[in-house]
Structures are given as structure tokens and as C-alpha cells.
Amino acid sequence: MNCMEFRRISLEDPQHMGDEADQHLEQCTACHTYYRGLLQQERLLEKAFAIEVPDDLAARVTLRQRLEEQGDSAVTMLPTRDNVVAPVKWRKWATGFALAASIVAVTLGINLRTQGNPAQIAQMLVDHVEHEAYTLQLQDAVTQGRLAYTLNNVDIETLAHLGGVTFAGNCLIEGQLAAHLVVQTESGPVTILMMPNSELRPFDYSSADATRVQTVALERGSLALIGPEAVDLDRVRERVISSVRVLRI
């Protein structure tokens, strides 16, 4: 092999050039230098191609596939921001970016990777709730079907009727699918985040603005409750836990 041939072959695929080219490389100083420059360019090229991929892309892909799988013919109730409960055909809703956009919105402000103390984790959960504050304003109960659907998406089975749920939707927490519920009580709305795919350490925390945040372990993953201090959070928690079963899949 001569230098000309070597350079052609090395430009075609610098990583797999074959024995003859490798032999030439050992014998020819000029090509050796040339090749070193080429490898440098390859490393830079690899970096240039490797643009950042969104953390939650895989979860969004899987969510969309599950919506397609389960929601083909189902017509469910989807709460809108205008506090009007409008019938939406799931599949249609899931197509395009409405879904991605809404998930991104729900995901913002929460980052459980942070190894924070309870106060910090509680603050993040409160921020998450406040970011989607409209969900707290809804008054009409979602259908049992809608609730079951949301829970099924995270492999949670409903065992009994869980009344008073005014919002049910899936969101991504740490790239993992979670169920986000709101229940109305006499003392105010309570947000319930069911995260079978995320472990949060258990705590019970009251913030300065009289918001209480509680996290507990589920059969799999964690549950978080966020609500006004005036609410009997323990009762809500017991009601939720006794109404569902986290499937160990």
C-alpha cells in the first residue's frame, strides 16, 4: 500500500482501516503524522455530533406509546385551564406537542436528584405544585375512568373509589412517569404525587407559609402529599393508600 491509498482508506473510516493500512501506518512516518491529525479531527467530530439529548426523552416516548396503546378509543375528561371540563379524545390530544408541552410544564421546578434535606425537598415539591397552581382551583370531580387511567399509566391499580379528585394527570419526575392528583377537602386542596419509580426519603415537614409536605414509601417508590396545615393530611394519606395498589412489575 502506498501513501495515497492509505490516506484514501483512512478518510473513509479511520477506526477500521484493515491490516494493510495498519502495516503502512507502522512503517510510514508521514502517514503516521497525518493519521494522528485525522484522529484528532474524529474526536472533535464525535463531540460535535453529540448534541445534548433531553433527559426525559425516553420517558416521553414511552408515555406516548402507552397513551396510544391504552387510549385508542377511550374518551376521557381532561380538565382545562379555564376550569371547564371538556371531553377530549385521548389519542388526538396525545398527537403533536400538546402532550410534550404539558409534561414539560408539570415537570419544571422539581429535581429529586438533589440530595437535599427535607426542607429543600419539600420546597421543590411545593414549587412543583405552585407551577401548576391552576390544578388546585378545579372544582369538578374527574371521572373514575380518568383517575384509573392516570394511575394505570404508572402501574397503580385502583382498589376502591377515591372520591373528591378534581385533577388527575401524568407528569415526569426525574424522567420517571408519576401520577399527579388533587383532592378537595373542607380545609383546602391537597396535591398527591404518586411516584412508583422514584425513591424519596420519608419525612413530614411544615413550611413557614403553613404548607405541610409529607413523603412516605409505597410498596414501590414514594408518595408525596402537599397541602395546607389545616388539612388532616394523615387521613387523606390513609384514604389514598387504602384505595390503590402499586403493582410490582
Add this chain to the structure above:
Amino acid sequence: MNDKQNLFNSLVEAYQKPLYRYGYWLCGDRTIAEDLVQETFLRAWRALDSLQSMGAAKSWLITILRRENARRFQRKSLDYSDLPMESLVDERSSEGFSAELESLRVGIANLEEMYREPLLMQMVMGFTQEEISEQMEIPANTVATRLRRARLQLRDLLMDEEEEMGGATQ
């Protein structure tokens, strides 16, 4: 979880990143890249029974993604040159600014598609020249020529860059 779901999940796990990057370098837009990945996997899910083996998955997914991209052009009668490589600039913040990397990214974006795509297949998807030849339906020696030219063009660009930098310090 059933076998089909398991298989699907492992495909997503294994190929979401290369497919997203492939899509991005096809269209130069993050939103469209994600759309392409979503559509690709959705179609893959619907046709999962037709997948022969895990070994065939990579080519199969790229076939779907390329077809999906072509459909996009049909729908909107767009032309690659109409699309701005808008988000190239965003990359700066993510890993510290490197002028060399930036100009290389612009260089990749400016390559003609016939040169960029074989290089993408080789470097992002890990295809062999034979696989590229099959995928693009062009002879293997044409693939070789295009890979060479792509690398030479980028090399010239980097050389120019270096010269400019050298000139500036004098």
C-alpha cells in the same frame, strides 16, 4: 410487563439518543428532532412484530426515521436550506464554549446532505459502509467517496480556522 413492552423499552433505551442526534443533524431543529423520534418509535411500536431480531433494529429504526423525515418534506414542501440551524448557538452554554467545536458544527450543518448523511450513519449510528450502502441505496464505492469528501471538507474548515487563529496572534 409483557415481552413486547420489554422489547420496546429496551429499543427506546438503546436508540433514543442516536436517533435524536441523527434527527437533529438531518433537520437542524430540536423540536423537529424530537417529533421525528416520537413518530419513529410510535411506528416501531405498531410494527414491532415485524422486527426480525435485535440486530436488525438499528437499520429498521433509521429506515423509519428517514421515511418520516421525507414525509415531513412532502407535507410542507420544505427544502433543507429553508430551515435555519437555529439551535446550533444554544449548544455553547452546555459544555463551555469551544470555537473549534462551534465552527465544526456549523461546518457539519453546511455540508451537502449527500455528504452529511453517510457520515452521520457512520459516526452517530455506527453503520458499516455496506450498511450505509444498503440504507441509502447507493453503491459501496460511492459511500466511500462521500465519506472521504465529507471528512476532507471538514478538515479544510478546521485548517482555515487554525490559520485565522494563527494570523490573529501575529
